[in-house]
Amino acid sequence: MFADTTQMLPSIGWAGFLDGPQIVEFIAALALAIALGAAIAFHPTTARTIDTREEAEMPKVYIMYALVGAVVGEIVLAYGMVVGFVIFGLGGLMRFRTDTASTRDTGRLIIVTLLGLIAGLNMPHFAVIAAVVAWGLIYVFDGHPVCELEVHEIPEGRVKEAAAAYRAVLDELGCKLINEDKSFSKRRIDYVFRAPRRSTQAGLHKALCERVPVDVRGEIDWEIE
Known part of the structure; x- marks a missing residue:
C-alpha cells in the first residue's frame, strides 16, 4: 500500500568518499556560505550598534547558521525533499523540546544533529568535511571569548x-x-x-x-x- 521511500533515496556510500569533484563542490558550497554569512555578520554598521555581550556574539552565530543552511542544502540536493521533511521535523523537535543556554549552543546542537544525519544517510565524506569546517569555526570564534x-x-x-x-x-x-x-x-x-x-x-x-x-x-x- 505504501511505497518504500528508502528505495527512492540514492546511496552514496563510502565509495563516494573518493569522488573528487563532488568533494570539491561540497567544500566550495560551504566556503561560499561562510563567506556570505560573514559579509552580513560583520557588516560595518553592526560594530557601531553593539552594546551587550549577546550582540557581540551574534556574528559567529550568523556564520554558523549559514554553514547549517549549506549542509541542509547539500543533503536535500543529494537525497531529495523526503529528507528535507525529516530535517524540518528534527528542527521542530529541537526548537520546542530542547533547552539550550544560548543561541550559540543551539547552533552547535543543530550542526551536530546534521552531522549525525549525514553519517546515517551514508554520506561519510560530507560528514567528515562538515565536521572539520564546523570544528575550525568553533576554534576560531570561541578562542577569544x-x-x-x-x-x-x-x-x-x-x-x-x-x-x-x-x-x-x-x-x-x-x-x-x-x-x-x-x-x-x-x-x-x-x-x-x-x-x-x-x-x-x-x-x-x-x-x-x-x-x-x-x-x-x-x-x-x-x-x-
Missing part, C-alpha cells in the same frame, strides 16, 4: 578616572574593547570585550584587582559566554 564586565560601587566622583584605569589595564592584558558604558549616577561602568585566547577569568580578575589603583577601584561582576 566575549566577556561582559560590570564595575560598580566606584568611589564617589571617580567614574571617569576609574573608566580610564580599567580601560588601560584591559588594553595591557591584550583585551579588545567592544563597548564601554558609564553611568555616573549609579557609579558603574559596563565593559564588553574579547579576551585573549589563553586568558582565564581568574587571571583577568586578579590583574584588574592588582593593577587598578585603589582610589578608583570598584567591585567587579563577570559574565562570560
Whole structure:
C-alpha cells in the first residue's frame, strides 16, 4: 500500500568518499556560505550598534547558521525533499523540546544533529568535511571569548578616572574593547570585550584587582559566554 521511500533515496556510500569533484563542490558550497554569512555578520554598521555581550556574539552565530543552511542544502540536493521533511521535523523537535543556554549552543546542537544525519544517510565524506569546517569555526570564534564586565560601587566622583584605569589595564592584558558604558549616577561602568585566547577569568580578575589603583577601584561582576 505504501511505497518504500528508502528505495527512492540514492546511496552514496563510502565509495563516494573518493569522488573528487563532488568533494570539491561540497567544500566550495560551504566556503561560499561562510563567506556570505560573514559579509552580513560583520557588516560595518553592526560594530557601531553593539552594546551587550549577546550582540557581540551574534556574528559567529550568523556564520554558523549559514554553514547549517549549506549542509541542509547539500543533503536535500543529494537525497531529495523526503529528507528535507525529516530535517524540518528534527528542527521542530529541537526548537520546542530542547533547552539550550544560548543561541550559540543551539547552533552547535543543530550542526551536530546534521552531522549525525549525514553519517546515517551514508554520506561519510560530507560528514567528515562538515565536521572539520564546523570544528575550525568553533576554534576560531570561541578562542577569544566575549566577556561582559560590570564595575560598580566606584568611589564617589571617580567614574571617569576609574573608566580610564580599567580601560588601560584591559588594553595591557591584550583585551579588545567592544563597548564601554558609564553611568555616573549609579557609579558603574559596563565593559564588553574579547579576551585573549589563553586568558582565564581568574587571571583577568586578579590583574584588574592588582593593577587598578585603589582610589578608583570598584567591585567587579563577570559574565562570560
